[in-house]
Structure formats: structure tokens, C-alpha cells
Amino acid sequence: MDSSQLLGITTFTYLFSSILYAVIFIFRAKSLGPATTVFTSIALLIQTIGIGLRWQESYQIGIGHAPLTNMYESLVFFAWTIIAFYLFLEWKYKIRTIGAFAVPFAFLAMAYASFSTEFSKEISPLIPALQSNWLIAHVVTCFIGYAAFTVATGLAIIYLIKNSSASRNSTDESTLLATLPSLSVIDDLTHKSMVFGFLWLTVGIITGAVWANSAWGTYWSWDPKETWSLITWFIYAITLHARYTRGWGGKRIAWLAILGFLSVLFTYYGVNFILSGLHSYGSS
Amino acid sequence: MNQSNSVWAFFASVKLALVTLFFLAITSIIGTVIPQKETAQVYIDTYGQNTANLFQIFSIPDMYNSWWFLGLLALLSANLIVCSIERFPAAWAIIKADNLATPLKRLQQMRLRREWTSALNVSDTEATLAATLNTNGWKNQSRQKDSGRLLFSQKAPMSRTGVYIVHISILIIFVGAIIGEMFGYKGSVMLPETQSTEQIYTFRTNEAIPLGFEVRCDLFEIELYDNGMAKAYRSELTVLENNEIVRQKTIVVNDPLTYKGVTFYQSSYQPYQSFVVTVSDMTSAKKIQAILPYQQQHVEPNSDLRFGIINAKTAGQSVTDIKLWLKDQSGVSGNYWLSDGEQKIIEHEGTTYLIAAKQMYATGLQIAKDPGVWTVYVGFTLMIIGLLMAFFMSHRRLWIHIREEDGKTLVLMSGSANKNRGAFEKTFSALADQVQK
Ligand code: HEM
Numbered sequence: 001m002d003s004s005q006l007l008g009i010t011t012f013t014y015l016f017s018s019i020l021y022a023v024i025f026i027f028r029a030k031s032l033g034p035a036t037t038v039f040t041s042i043a044l045l046i047q048t049i050g051i052g053l054r055w056q057e058s059y060q061i062g063i064g065h066a067p068l069t070n071m072y073e074s075l076v077f078f079a080w081t082i083i084a085f086y087l088f089l090e091w092k093y094k095i096r097t098i099g100a101f102a103v104p105f106a107f108l109a110m111a112y113a114s115f116s117t118e119f120s121k122e123i124s125p126l127i128p129a130l131q132s133n134w135l136i137a138h139v140v141t142c143f144i145g146y147a148a149f150t151v152a153t154g155l156a157i158i159y160l161i162k163n164s165s166a167s168r169n170s171t172d173e174s175t176l177l178a179t180l181p182s183l184s185v186i187d188d189l190t191h192k193s194m195v196f197g198f199l200w201l202t203v204g205i206i207t208g209a210v211w212a213n214s215a216w217g218t219y220w221s222w223d224p225k226e227t228w229s230l231i232t233w234f235i236y237a238i239t240l241h242a243r244y245t246r247g248w249g250g251k252r253i254a255w256l257a258i259l260g261f262l263s264v265l266f267t268y269y270g271v272n273f274i275l276s277g278l279h280s281y282g283s284s
Numbered sequence: 285m286n287q288s289n290s291v292w293a294f295f296a297s298v299k300l301a302l303v304t305l306f307f308l309a310i311t312s313i314i315g316t317v318i319p320q321k322e323t324a325q326v327y328i329d330t331y332g333q334n335t336a337n338l339f340q341i342f343s344i345p346d347m348y349n350s351w352w353f354l355g356l357l358a359l360l361s362a363n364l365i366v367c368s369i370e371r372f373p374a375a376w377a378i379i380k381a382d383n384l385a386t387p388l389k390r391l392q393q394m395r396l397r398r399e400w401t402s403a404l405n406v407s408d409t410e411a412t413l414a415a416t417l418n419t420n421g422w423k424n425q426s427r428q429k430d431s432g433r434l435l436f437s438q439k440a441p442m443s444r445t446g447v448y449i450v451h452i453s454i455l456i457i458f459v460g461a462i463i464g465e466m467f468g469y470k471g472s473v474m475l476p477e478t479q480s481t482e483q484i485y486t487f488r489t490n491e492a493i494p495l496g497f498e499v500r501c502d503l504f505e506i507e508l509y510d511n512g513m514a515k516a517y518r519s520e521l522t523v524l525e526n527n528e529i530v531r532q533k534t535i536v537v538n539d540p541l542t543y544k545g546v547t548f549y550q551s552s553y554q555p556y557q558s559f560v561v562t563v564s565d566m567t568s569a570k571k572i573q574a575i576l577p578y579q580q581q582h583v584e585p586n587s588d589l590r591f592g593i594i595n596a597k598t599a600g601q602s603v604t605d606i607k608l609w610l611k612d613q614s615g616v617s618g619n620y621w622l623s624d625g626e627q628k629i630i631e632h633e634g635t636t637y638l639i640a641a642k643q644m645y646a647t648g649l650q651i652a653k654d655p656g657v658w659t660v661y662v663g664f665t666l667m668i669i670g671l672l673m674a675f676f677m678s679h680r681r682l683w684i685h686i687r688e689e690d691g692k693t694l695v696l697m698s699g700s701a702n703k704n705r706g707a708f709e710k711t712f713s714a715l716a717d718q719v720q721k
Contacts, residue, residue: 128537217652234309
């Protein structure tokens, strides 16, 4: 088995996980719950081994480096952190119905990584600028933040769906949505995920700045990627303050979570493929 | 409200913070879409004369240094300062409060509380409760209060300073950036191998800045991967003061050299069509180094030795193999192939030479002097510490009041937490269950 086979399998296991979580939600098949969690954990384990193998393979071909250095590898890691963060939430808060709105993001990331033709999936040597331990710290911390923001968005979507059906008061839908946690619990989890993400995004931006300083002597140069990460950071800072000091909650916070996530996507994807700048490694 | 009060209130408001952050986020987008720091002509060509004029008026070509963007950052700073001055004293008062002076009435009204009667008398109850709290990590004090005893215990009161640390860290980062802007510079220099410089040229104005010492490039080399991609750019640098070597270091991208607050970063290079050739006579230990253009002879003065490069193989811009021609007192000449950068010992008509040749390069160094960077890093560290405190720690307080009434010992336990109340409620009931036993 090599890493590409394992990572290929991962795409399908996450698809299957997504389907299982959707079945649990739609058909209220609570009994499937434990099996689904076990299956998803095994899928995460397979992916972990896949990432580990890819790391090892890079050493075998003499260009050893952590598998976090191009668009393909970062998408794979993104999917990994989404599942890891989601399973953590599920374990901590014992809520399985939100899986249907979180796990599919990991599947989409893997599917995009596997099937896109925009970037290479090869293990490629590191250009000199990327040979730094700060790079690993930077990528890992940013993606933990992104994963938390992704799950926050899943939660925000649940909130908005449940909220709108509650206000329409249609009975059969509300029975389906009744399996979801209460609005206040979803709202609280959304907020907690964003707080967690904000901390990691902050550390991500800081490690990026320290890395830039060690490579070029400038910790901040307003290149588009840096600037967009700061814009994202501002959006979440606004969200935290609006909630904490002005008592915003519910729908407004849910929309801000989605807005923040769009900004994350643009920082991560849009800047590489739509704008150009120093951080062009994603396009190679 | 008088004038100065309303100005103060304006700067103290969180609404202003939300508006400022919103505008910072929105306007920051501009510079990611419109290329920055291009020449005026580029904007005219891309956007037309009228739009380009408008851009100049609003400093769009360098928007992150424009008056209005810096103004927004100044507004954010003023907001942070005033807001902190406004709120910190109250937070500090809570941190330092004498919680044993809390009125009994407030304890009776707290949302989180439990009441029971104890089988023991007041002082024995106090002793057992205090001991149980202690073993659970709640160190406590007590005092006579309202015809009873009041016990108090708290955790992490200082966590209330977390948000202030975060806010101040932002100001510290700004201060660091200003220090760097005022007392530092960024520049570059192209330094050919074997040569040295005492000055560099700033990015912004291309003005020469004296370093106060001398930097020499002894060697530049490129290491390649098997597939031909660059693996490492490497410069051997020597720092000299008064012609004496004070520091030597091989720098690569991500590992610069710093001397007297000035840092030299590997950033680019330039190949020449010349060669650095070294010929050493192993017996006399005499070393001759020369920079030679292609097919040009070096004639060593007061000696019969002469040498030159008569052939070279290249791959793209870089030389891979070099053919050295050499003639000495023997009167016989010889040709020797070397790979680029190789050193080789050869026997030439009875004399042993160590020969070496490589294509000549200039190393492109980026130079930064930024005395503010440590201040910025202090700000970074404080920001992370402050966020951890603000997000994951909470100030939790516990009071237990014990009094005698109609021959019974009544106990009231109340608690509060400033954050994460759900988790504290669980801790509170678990603790209450335990102390009641
Ligand atoms: C980018 C800039 C800023 C960042 C990163 C930031 C960060 C934070 C954080 C992390 C918290 C804690 C929130 C929580 O516990 O959920 C907080 C609270 C707060 N912030 Fe900011 N802040 C910023 C700007 C400002 C500004 C300009 C003001 C000015 C009014 C402000 C006023 C406040 C206030 C009043 C609180 C609540 C403090 C309390 O009562 O505990 N913040 N801020």
C-alpha cells in the first residue's frame, strides 16, 4: 500500500461517513450512531497513516519534508483537521446529528484534492524559501483554525435551517429538525468553535510573520495572502466583540460565521487562484 | 454630558471598535486587488488617466501606508487605549476585592447556590468544609460574618486581565512597527564573489546606507535536486572591521546572518561569464586566486606560471564542467577538466598543484535593520498568552456561609464564574454534593 492509495480510499470513506451521518439525521436512525462514529474514526486513522506514509515516502526519494507544502497536501490536511475537530466536538458534547453538516466538508476537500486537475499530486522537492520549521508550525496552526471555522459554518447552517423552520412552524419538518440540538446549544457550539478557530488563526498569522521575518527580514509585507488572513481575522474579531459586548447571538452570529468562512475560503483558495502574490506555492 | 465627556465616550465605545474593524477589513481588500507600489505609468496604462488620478488622490498605489489607512489604525489604537482606561479599573477592583466583605444578601441571591443543614456545630462544620475544599484545590479564607462564619475561595482572578493583555499586545505590535519604521531600513546589494561592500541600497529610495563595517562574499553556490530544481542557495559571508575578520557564516534562505543589528538574507543571485580560479603550489604553499573571463590568461607576475579557462560545458545558465589550461616553469602546458566548484590535486611536470575553478556569481542579499522586531515579538507572545487567558480561563468564586439558627447549623454555598458558566455549574454541584456528605 502506498500513500496515494490510502488517501484515495479516504475520499470514499469520508463520502460514506457523510452518507451515514445524513441517514442518521434524515431517518432519525439513532441506532446507527456508534457504528458511524467508529467508521469515521477508522477513516481518520487510515488518512493519518496515509499522511504518515507520504511523509516517509518523501524521505525515500531523498527530498524528505512534512506533507504540508502544496495545494494537494494542504487540502488533505484540511480534511484531516475537519474530521479530527468534528470527532472531538462529538465526543465532548455527545451530539451526533451535526455530523451531517460537518463531515461532508472533509469529503469535499478530499474530493477536490483527488479529482482536480489544477495542481499536481506528486511529492515535489521544497524550494529554498519553504525549508523552514516555521512553515510546518504556520500551516498546522492555520489549518486547525480553518477546520474549526468550517465546523462553525456547518453549525451556523443548522442554526439557520432550524430557526427558519421554527418560525414557519411547519410540523413535519420540525419533527425532523427536532433531533437536532436546541437552538441555544447550536448557537453556543458555533461560538465556541469560532473562539477556538480565532485562537489558532491568530497563532497561524503570527507563525507566518515570524517565518517571513526569518526568510526575508520582513514580518509583514501586505501581500494578498497575508492581507486576506488579516481580513478574516478582523471578521472573527468583530464577531467575538459583537457577541461578547453587544450581546449578539443567533441568526446574526450564524451569518457572521458563514461570512467568516467565505473569507477563509478566499484566503486559502481565492488568493492562490484568483489573485497573485508571494504565496504562490499553491498554484505550482 | 459636556463636550469632553462625549468625545471620551465616543472613543471608549465598543461600537466604534466594531465600525473601525469593519472598515479596516473592507478597505484592506483594495490593496489585494489593485497592485501596490507600481509606477504611475502602470496605473495609467491599466486603468486609464482619470482612474489613475483618482488613485493618486487616495494613495491607492500605496494604500497600506496612506494617510487614511494609517488613520484607521490610529483610530483603533485610540479606541483601545481609551476603552482600556475606562474599563480596567473596574476589572482590577474585582480582582483585588475583599470577597469576605460580600454582603450576605448578595450571596442569597446568586443564581448558583445550595442550602442545607449540617449535623455538626458551626465551627466543626467550618473545619470539615474548609478541609474538603482544600483537598479539592480550593484554598480558602474565612471570617466572622453576620452572626456566622463566611468561607471564601477563588480561582484564576487574574484571568480577568486576559482581554487587556490582548488589547495592549496590539498596541505593543504597533509600537514595534513604528520603531522599525523610524530607526530601521530595508535594502539590498548584489555582491560578486571575492568582493566586499561597506554600504547597501535602500528599497524605497535606492539611497546608499553605510553599514559601519564591511561584508565580503567568499563563495556563492547553488545546490540542485536531481530533477534540476534549486535545493539551496548558499553564500559564505565574512564580516570585517578594520580589515579584521569578526564573523563568518554560511547563509541560506531562512538562515540569515546578523551583525550589529543588521541582518543579511539570501535573496537572489546573478551568474557571470567569468570564473574564479585558484591554483596553489603544494610544495611552496603559494596560493593564487584570479577572476578570469572565458579564454583569458592569468599571468602571475615574477613567475612563469600562467593559466586560463579554455573550455566549459553548460546546462542552461550554469556551468557544469570547466577545462583549465596551465603552464609553469617547466615550459609545458596541460589541460585539466574540473566539474564546477571542484578541487583537484594534479601532478604537472613534477610539481603538485591544487587547482579549483568555478563559475563566478554575485549573491543577491536583502538587508534589514529592524530594531522594532523584538517589540513586535513581545506583542505576539502577549497576544497568545492573553487569548489563552481570555478564552480558556475564568474567574470562579465560591462562598460558604455557616450560621446557627434555632439550634440548627445552616449552610449556604454560592458561586459565580465570569465565563464558561455551564462548566462551572457542573463543578459547583459536584463540589456541593461532596461537601454535604
Ligand atoms: C483587532 C483588535 C482586537 C482584538 C483582537 C480584540 C480581542 C478581544 C478578545 C479576544 C476579547 C475577549 C472576548 C471573549 O472573551 O469572548 C475582547 C474583549 C473585549 N474587547 Fe477587544 N479586541 C480588539 C479590539 C478592541 C477595541 C478597539 C476595543 C475598543 C473598544 C475593544 C473592546 C473590548 C471589550 C470592551 C471587550 C470585553 C472585555 C470584558 O469586559 O471582559 N476591543 N477583545
